[in-house]
Amino acid sequence: MNDQGSVDREIVRYERGGPSRESDRVTVEEPCEIRLGGAPVAVVMRTPGHDRELAAGFLFSETIVAPGEIGTISACKDPDALNPENIVEVKVVPGVEIADTLQRNFYATSSCGVCGKASIEAIRLATERLRDATRFRRDIIAGAVPALRAAQETFEATGGLHAAGLLSAGGEVLVVREDVGRHNAVDKVLGWAYLRDMLPLSGHFLVVSGRQSFEIVQKALVAGLPLVAGVSAVSSLAIDLAEEGGMTLVGFVRGDNFVAYTGAERVI
Numbered sequence: 001m002n003d004q005g006s007v008d009r010e011i012v013r014y015e016r017g018g019p020s021r022e023s024d025r026v027t028v029e030e031p032c033e034i035r036l037g038g039a040p041v042a043v044v045m046r047t048p049g050h051d052r053e054l055a056a057g058f059l060f061s062e063t064i065v066a067p068g069e070i071g072t073i074s075a076c077k078d079p080d081a082l083n084p085e086n087i088v089e090v091k092v093v094p095g096v097e098i099a100d101t102l103q104r105n106f107y108a109t110s111s112c113g114v115c116g117k118a119s120i121e122a123i124r125l126a127t128e129r130l131r132d133a134t135r136f137r138r139d140i141i142a143g144a145v146p147a148l149r150a151a152q153e154t155f156e157a158t159g160g161l162h163a164a165g166l167l168s169a170g171g172e173v174l175v176v177r178e179d180v181g182r183h184n185a186v187d188k189v190l191g192w193a194y195l196r197d198m199l200p201l202s203g204h205f206l207v208v209s210g211r212q213s214f215e216i217v218q219k220a221l222v223a224g225l226p227l228v229a230g231v232s233a234v235s236s237l238a239i240d241l242a243e244e245g246g247m248t249l250v251g252f253v254r255g256d257n258f259v260a261y262t263g264a265e266r267v268i
Contacts, residue, residue: 005047005161005178027161029180033087034058035076036065036098047161047180048086050188054179055088057191060199061219067199069096127218130246132226134203135268138256140171144207145231145253151176152209163209164189166201174204182210183219190223200224212251214238221245227266229253234261 011024027047034042034055041064046054052073059065069092076087092098148165151173164185165176177188186208193199205227206220212230214237220228221241228242229250239261242249248263260267 005049027180031086034090035087036090037092038089044184045181046184047178050177050191051088053177053188053191053195054184055090055191056194057187057189057219059090060194061187061190061222063222064098065092065096067194067197069093070194071096127221127245129244130221130224130226132202132224132246134169134226135266136169136205136227136248137171137268140167140169141205141227141229141250141258141267142253142256143171144173144205144229147171147173148176148207148209152178161185165207166193167205167207169203169205182208183213183215185209186216186219190219193223202226205229207253211235212238212249214241217241217245217247217249221247227263229258 005028006025007028008023009026012019012021029045030048032044032046032051033040055073056070070090071093072091074089076084076089081087144167148163152163161178161180162182162185163176163178166174166189175189175192177185179185193201201223204225206225208230211232212234217238218241227248231253234249234251242262248266249261250258252259
C-alpha cells in the first residue's frame with residue numbers, strides 16, 4: 001500500500017495520566033467510481049491505491065467482463081469531474097459487447113460489499129463447479145496467515161485495514177493487497193491476476209485477514225480458486241456456496257490449527 005492508504009489526524013488520548021493531544025495514523029476511506037465504456041457502473045468505498053486492479057477485479061468478479069475483454073484502464077480525464085482522482089475509466093477491447101441487461105449503479109460499502117442489486121437471485125453468479133485436484137499441505141495453509149500479516153504495511157501503521165493474499169500451492173506469496181473493505185482487498189488481488197493473464201487461478205489459494213462471507217467465496221469461485229483460508233469465522237451461506245462450487249473453505253487459522261468447513265480432501 002502506498003502513502004495514499006493512511007493519513008495523520010489529531011486526537012485526544014485518554015490514559016491514567018490524563019488526556020493528551022497527539023497525532024494518530026488512520027486508514028483512508030474514499031469513494032471510487034468505476035466507469036465502463038464511459039458509463040458509471042459502481043461506486044466502491046475503498047482505500048486509495050491499486051485502483052486499476054480494483055476496477056479490473058471488481059468487473060471480473062461480478063462477471064461483467066471476462067478474461068481478455070478489458071482493453072485499457074485509466075484515470076478520469078473528464079474536465080468537469082469533481083474528484084477525477086476517484087474515478088477509474090475502463091474500456092473493453094474492440095468487438096466486445098457488454099450485455100445490455102447489465103444492472104448498473106452498484107453501490108459497494110467498505111463493510112458489506114455490493115448493495116443495491118436488482119434481486120436476491122442476481123446475487124448468486126453463474127459459476128461452474130471446480131474440478132481442480134490440487135492438494136495443499138497443512139503447514140502451507142497454516143503459514144499463509146503469518147505471511148499475510150508480515151506484508152500488511154499499512155495495517156502496521158493504522159490497525160484499520162483488511163488484507164488478501166494470493167499464494168501458490170507451494171506457499172509462495174505472489175501478491176498481498178490491503179483495503180478498508182475485505183472484498184475490495186480480494187478484488188485488488190484478482191485484478192492483479194487479471195492484468196497478468198493468470199486467470200483462472202487453478203493451483204493457487206487465497207488467504208484473507210477477516211471473516212469469510214458469501215461474497216468473498218463467490219469472487220474466489222469466479223476466479224477458479226480451489227481453496228480460501230482466513231483467520232476468522234465463515235458464514236453459513238459461504239459454506240453452502242463453497243460446497244456447491246467444489247471449493248475447500250478453511251477458517252480460524254491460528255498457529256498450526258484450522259477448521260476445514262468444506263473440501264477437506266484437498267488438505268494433506
